[in-house]
Amino acid sequence: MTWITGAQNTWCPGCGNFAIQHALKAVLEDLVAGGMRRENFVLVSGIGCHAKIADYMAMNSFYSIHGRGAAVAGGIALANPDLTVISCAGDGDAYAEGLDHLVFAAKRNTDMTVIVHDNRVYGLTTGQYTPTSYEGFRGRSTPDGVRERPINPLELMLASGATFVARAYTRKMEHLKTVLKAAVLHRGFSFVDVLQICATYNNLTDYYAPRVYETEGRDAGDFEAAMRLAREWDYSSDAPIALGVIYESDAPSDPWPRMDGGGPEKRREEIRRILQEKI
Amino acid sequence: MQDFSVLIGGKAGEGINIAGSVIARLLSACGLRVYMSYDYPSLIKGGHNVAIVRASDEQTSCNREKVDVLLALDQDTVRLHAGMTREDTAVVYDAGVVKAEGTGIPLDAFVEEEKAPAITRNAGIIGGFCRVAGIPWATVEAVFARAIPRELDANLRVARRGYDAAPAGQRVDVIGRAPLPVLTGNEGVAFGLVEAGLEGYISYPMTPSSSILHTLASYAGRFGISVVHPENETGAMLMALGAAYAWRRVAVGTSGGGFCLMTEGFSLAGMAEVPVVVVLAQRPGPSTGVPTYSAQGDLLFALSAGQGEFPRIVAAPGSVEEAWYWAGALTDLAWRFQTPAILLTDKNLGEGLFTVGDVPQRPPLAPVLRERGEVYGRYRSGEGGVSPLAFPGEPGITVKANSYAHDTDGITTEEAATIAAMAEKLRDKDRAAAETLAGYPCVEVTGDRTAAVALLCWGSVAGICTEVADRLGLRMVRPVVLSPFPEKQFISALSGVKRLIAVEENINGQLSGLVGCHGVRVDALIGKYDGRPFFLEDLERRVGEAI
Numbered sequence: 001m002t003w004i005t006g007a008q009n010t011w012c013p014g015c016g017n018f019a020i021q022h023a024l025k026a027v028l029e030d031l032v033a034g035g036m037r038r039e040n041f042v043l044v045s046g047i048g049c050h051a052k053i054a055d056y057m058a059m060n061s062f063y064s065i066h067g068r069g070a071a072v073a074g075g076i077a078l079a080n081p082d083l084t085v086i087s088c089a090g091d092g093d094a095y096a097e098g099l100d101h102l103v104f105a106a107k108r109n110t111d112m113t114v115i116v117h118d119n120r121v122y123g124l125t126t127g128q129y130t131p132t133s134y135e136g137f138r139g140r141s142t143p144d145g146v147r148e149r150p151i152n153p154l155e156l157m158l159a160s161g162a163t164f165v166a167r168a169y170t171r172k173m174e175h176l177k178t179v180l181k182a183a184v185l186h187r188g189f190s191f192v193d194v195l196q197i198c199a200t201y202n203n204l205t206d207y208y209a210p211r212v213y214e215t216e217g218r219d220a221g222d223f224e225a226a227m228r229l230a231r232e233w234d235y236s237s238d239a240p241i242a243l244g245v246i247y248e249s250d251a252p253s254d255p256w257p258r259m260d261g262g263g264p265e266k267r268r269e270e271i272r273r274i275l276q277e278k279i
Numbered sequence: 280m281q282d283f284s285v286l287i288g289g290k291a292g293e294g295i296n297i298a299g300s301v302i303a304r305l306l307s308a309c310g311l312r313v314y315m316s317y318d319y320p321s322l323i324k325g326g327h328n329v330a331i332v333r334a335s336d337e338q339t340s341c342n343r344e345k346v347d348v349l350l351a352l353d354q355d356t357v358r359l360h361a362g363m364t365r366e367d368t369a370v371v372y373d374a375g376v377v378k379a380e381g382t383g384i385p386l387d388a389f390v391e392e393e394k395a396p397a398i399t400r401n402a403g404i405i406g407g408f409c410r411v412a413g414i415p416w417a418t419v420e421a422v423f424a425r426a427i428p429r430e431l432d433a434n435l436r437v438a439r440r441g442y443d444a445a446p447a448g449q450r451v452d453v454i455g456r457a458p459l460p461v462l463t464g465n466e467g468v469a470f471g472l473v474e475a476g477l478e479g480y481i482s483y484p485m486t487p488s489s490s491i492l493h494t495l496a497s498y499a500g501r502f503g504i505s506v507v508h509p510e511n512e513t514g515a516m517l518m519a520l521g522a523a524y525a526w527r528r529v530a531v532g533t534s535g536g537g538f539c540l541m542t543e544g545f546s547l548a549g550m551a552e553v554p555v556v557v558v559l560a561q562r563p564g565p566s567t568g569v570p571t572y573s574a575q576g577d578l579l580f581a582l583s584a585g586q587g588e589f590p591r592i593v594a595a596p597g598s599v600e601e602a603w604y605w606a607g608a609l610t611d612l613a614w615r616f617q618t619p620a621i622l623l624t625d626k627n628l629g630e631g632l633f634t635v636g637d638v639p640q641r642p643p644l645a646p647v648l649r650e651r652g653e654v655y656g657r658y659r660s661g662e663g664g665v666s667p668l669a670f671p672g673e674p675g676i677t678v679k680a681n682s683y684a685h686d687t688d689g690i691t692t693e694e695a696a697t698i699a700a701m702a703e704k705l706r707d708k709d710r711a712a713a714e715t716l717a718g719y720p721c722v723e724v725t726g727d728r729t730a731a732v733a734l735l736c737w738g739s740v741a742g743i744c745t746e747v748a749d750r751l752g753l754r755m756v757r758p759v760v761l762s763p764f765p766e767k768q769f770i771s772a773l774s775g776v777k778r779l780i781a782v783e784e785n786i787n788g789q790l791s792g793l794v795g796c797h798g799v800r801v802d803a804l805i806g807k808y809d810g811r812p813f814f815l816e817d818l819e820r821r822v823g824e825a826i
Contacts, residue, residue, distance in 0.1 A: 065547050071514040076671070257506070261504055
């Protein structure tokens with residue numbers, strides 16, 4: 001059974017989304033080969049170029065609306081803890097329209113994986129700045145250059161209580177796969193900011209190539225060290241860009257009670273009892 | 280026919296709502312049917328709170344202009360509500376803080392002498408009330424044992440002091456009828472949802488819907504359900520859709536402002552065909568409006584919320600029993616037709632307290648599930664536009680929900696014929712839902728069913744309109760279901776009507792406009808838009824002028 005649907009792919013040639021899709025497919029194949037059940041994976045997407053992945057992947061999916069992917073994913077995770085929920089989001093999607101849901105999913109440590117396709121530009125609406133665009137970015141809504149500093153999503157997620165925070169890059173395929181697999185296997189809220197080039201509106205290949213490096217041999221459980229590493233590059237100034245698992249820790253997930261409690265008869269019996277208490 | 284009213288007033292934070300509910304249960308224990316309205320400003324401490332309990336042989340759901348007993352825990356109660364007393368009204372007050380004619384009870388002294396905690400003060404005035412009303416002491420003991428969870432002995436001691444300090448009266452006849460449970464409309468909604476299989480309730484607090492959240496949260500363990508208070512209403516709605524996609528029966532609850540945030544998810548539910556029940560508890564708008572008061576200003580909002588065209592089932596119950604019934608029925612219908620539903624309530628119904636009788640059984644209505652072995656596409660055609668449901672976790676198939684226009688497999692499309700076919704599918708579901716609803720009590724008729732003059736109303740004014748219709752010999756016609764509009768049942772209910780007078784708690788006559796779209800002309804509109812409920816005599820006068 002294939003993981004790719006027959007839907008016509010409309011991403012631009014050279015789009016970073018292809019890399020994320022292929023890495024995700026490879027990770028899912030690997031996990032299914034390792035015994036996880038294919039039907040238990042659910043992909044949620046928002047709206048934007050990234051979100052077309054829901055059409056292209058032959059798997060359970062909820063192609064939701066702009067910014068709300070993390071909320072939908074949270075509902076699915078709450079409803080059925082046997083499902084493995086992967087929420088793909090764009091940077092405008094996750095960090096602008098739906099920032100509240102992202103922060104709270106991290107705060108709740110909901111068992112899901114958020115993969116942000118961070119191309120630092122709105123593609124589908126044809127080239128406006130996003131929360132992670134660098135200062136001075138000239139987009140169609142900011143022809144004189146953005147005069148705001150970008151959000152640093154890693155720092156934000158660490159501050160919000162995410163228990164798995166990572167960064168990857170679409171032109172480092174094997175590393176991307178390793179990080180995504182670790183994210184999916186992490187119990188609790190996993191967050192991966194994937195630096196992705198936009199071939200049409202924001203091709204930063206030449207910027208990233210000399211700056212990215214893979215972190216090695218560090219203790220990902222040290223929160224202070226993770227925060228320092230997250231702040232090394234602020235998504236605007238010139239600095240080395242660390243890739244890899246920045247932070248990982250164990251913490252209780254699912255703060256809300258499960259939905260798998262008593263059946264209809266038990267409920268009816270309880271209602272009868274409560275009515276007696278209300279006479 | 281007994282018709283007895285008592286008002287209790289005091290400062291916010293003094294437990295007026297709880298004291299009123301104990302009085303309501305005492306009167307219910309006498310065999311009467313009770314209704315309590317609760318009036319409070321939007322603040323936590325101070326301010327003036329009032330509960331009015333009306334007890335009669337038959338169920339009512341409105342207040343009279345005059346009361347038989349007035350219980351004052353602060354001076355404002357005497358000052359503001361002097362107009363509600365008659366010469367024979369018994370006034371009982373806290374002698375420590377209120378100056379008035381009537382029976383003063385030194386509550387602080389009783390509490391101190393009984394070495395009771397301060398929270399027992401209200402028991403003292405309730406004791407005094409029972410004596411002047413003629414409620415036997417044994418009834419007080421029995422009801423306190425059920426209604427007061429903490430410090431029962433201390434409460435009873437202080438109540439006894441109040442009872443002994445007041446003059447004996449005989450304003451209530453104890454009739455030997457079994458008491459009924461006393462519930463708020465919001466509790467009725469909660470139990471109706473649970474009875475229909477609710478597994479999750481997701482809600483951000485907003486008056487006057489919050490007590491559904493509180494009720495379900497307090498019983499979540501007993502029912503085995505999940506009650507979630509997320510970051511905001513947008514998140515609540517989208518979480519609910521995620522949970523329903525994964526096969527959980529969920530509902531959300533809010534008021535108008537919160538529903539504004541939910542509308543994008545509401546439209547998504549229409550397009551992606553995900554069942555969800557929204558409890559929309561109205562309060563006066565626009566915007567923040569008047570948070571703790573009531574209105575019927577969101578009917579047209581409920582009927583048109585969300586971009587695009589998709590089926591929605593909207594019902595506005597007029598009593599706790601109906602709220603219970605329709606909370607369940609909308610759950611069934613939302614799942615059968617895989618579309619969102621709205622239970623349209625308001626503050627007066629949701630936070631009013633009522634004795635509650637039997638709730639009718641709902642017709643059985645199950646969701647349409649995938650047959651095993653079928654090749655699956657989430658939006659493949661089925662009877663009445665209803666595609667069989669399947670859920671993530673089922674081997675061998677993929678379940679793809681989509682907010683874009685999509686094909687039968689749930690893949691995005693911009694192809695003209697597919698877009699048109701999907702729009703027609705949604706329309707077919709609307710028609711199929713309307714056909715199914717023909718088997719439900721979508722339009723209620725009370726009063727004189729042959730009268731040529733009829734009142735038209737919807738929602739929580741049902742009770743008062745029925746009472747006025749009975750007193751004036753009118754017919755009363757009330758659509759409970761508002762979408763899809765039950766045109767056939769409605770037109771038939773109006774057969775022989777020559778003059779139609781609408782009663783709505785809004786300024787523009789939203790139902791009046793709606794029935795106009797179905798060829799029915801309203802001759803006069805009686806509107807109320809000050810947040811307060813009608814008093815019986817007030818509405819009767821206004822209807823009398825409009826006949």
